[in-house]
Amino acid sequence: MYFIPDILFATLLITVLACAGWDWRRKRLRPDDLPALTVIVPCYNDAATVGKTLRSIFAVYPADKLDVVAVDDGSSDHSLDAIREAAESWPIRVMVNPQNVGKVESLNRGMREARHALILCLDADTMINREALNDMIARMHTTAKLGAVSCPYRPANKGFLAAMQGMEYSMLRIAQGAGNMTSALALWGGCLMVRRQAFDAVCGFSKRAITEDVELAFKLNQAGWKVEQSFVFVESYVPVSWRQWFRQKIRWTAGGFQCVMHYPAVWIRNPIQVLFISSYALLALTRIVALSSDYSMFHIVDHAADMMADGAQWKSVWHALDYYYGEILPVKILLGIGYNLISVIYILPFVSSVRDMLRVGLVIPFSMGYFPLYMLVSLCGLLFWFTALRRLPASERAW
Numbered sequence: 327m328y329f330i331p332d333i334l335f336a337t338l339l340i341t342v343l344a345c346a347g348w349d350w351r352r353k354r355l356r357p358d359d360l361p362a363l364t365v366i367v368p369c370y371n372d373a374a375t376v377g378k379t380l381r382s383i384f385a386v387y388p389a390d391k392l393d394v395v396a397v398d399d400g401s402s403d404h405s406l407d408a409i410r411e412a413a414e415s416w417p418i419r420v421m422v423n424p425q426n427v428g429k430v431e432s433l434n435r436g437m438r439e440a441r442h443a444l445i446l447c448l449d450a451d452t453m454i455n456r457e458a459l460n461d462m463i464a465r466m467h468t469t470a471k472l473g474a475v476s477c478p479y480r481p482a483n484k485g486f487l488a489a490m491q492g493m494e495y496s497m498l499r500i501a502q503g504a505g506n507m508t509s510a511l512a513l514w515g516g517c518l519m520v521r522r523q524a525f526d527a528v529c530g531f532s533k534r535a536i537t538e539d540v541e542l543a544f545k546l547n548q549a550g551w552k553v554e555q556s557f558v559f560v561e562s563y564v565p566v567s568w569r570q571w572f573r574q575k576i577r578w579t580a581g582g583f584q585c586v587m588h589y590p591a592v593w594i595r596n597p598i599q600v601l602f603i604s605s606y607a608l609l610a611l612t613r614i615v616a617l618s619s620d621y622s623m624f625h626i627v628d629h630a631a632d633m634m635a636d637g638a639q640w641k642s643v644w645h646a647l648d649y650y651y652g653e654i655l656p657v658k659i660l661l662g663i664g665y666n667l668i669s670v671i672y673i674l675p676f677v678s679s680v681r682d683m684l685r686v687g688l689v690i691p692f693s694m695g696y697f698p699l700y701m702l703v704s705l706c707g708l709l710f711w712f713t714a715l716r717r718l719p720a721s722e723r724a725w
Contacts, residue, residue, distance in 0.1 A: 367383075370399040491565070
């Protein structure tokens, strides 16, 4: 009975992965031609990256088909100087908010100035690439009722925390992408393409939203538009400290919960998304409870390590563990191995050479440490929704 929840979750996860894989093969398309495109780049204190972002746009798309609008939201660093420097080399329209009004208002102001039917919202710390842009445009061309599509992130910075977030985003890419079979219920705000007609139909981004990108996905679904997730990564800078990481996860969870509460009919009529939410809820409960269970893999490994430290041989250790844990021992070991093997799927997109194979070892800290912590912090986000976050000023929510 201790391992039944693990088996149920594994079944749910494999189902989600199978659906995502099927949709990915079905949607590997390329656009027939390149349409005129407006790109909105909201910026607040991103002097170190906004130049790279603007440069990446003109590196992958013809300048004569681009309408690029950079919106500086009252930055206190040299962001505006970086934007104006880029505008000397490329045709960029510069908008300046004298005071900080927040990402949502900056985006909505930029949208009102957009000249074309297709609009790409690109964060000032996110770099677009040709494959990602082509994939989003192809999806827009293929489905007339597609209101928006977005791309997942690949961390542009280095380090252990960035590597863990890379695996997290890879996992979300697969699981959320499975929702394309009906309609996805989330969008990655850092790289989001929207149809102008659909955006206007739902009155744009909402100032009340904690996560304006996710709420846009719900509003589009409610209005009868479809939402999709691309499987192509774009590079973006991710939190570099645990404090920043904690604040981000709290906000994401609270924003998702806000959408579920405001649009219950939307997620109820999307069975794939219900499967996704259910599987993650189950994982959260089983993984967190397992950390303190006497029958968890942590305790089994710790018990074995203690006996080995006392000089016991492997055969004696196995007999002792078998006596203590009984018939559950081989099952828990197999499930522990299987759980880590499933996580290998998330690291594979980052393996492009033999040297990169060393990254496979990251599945252990991810599966046994980072992800249980991620789920625990996400649960805390629900509590914060009822307290501080729902009262945050709109100007402070997205930046």
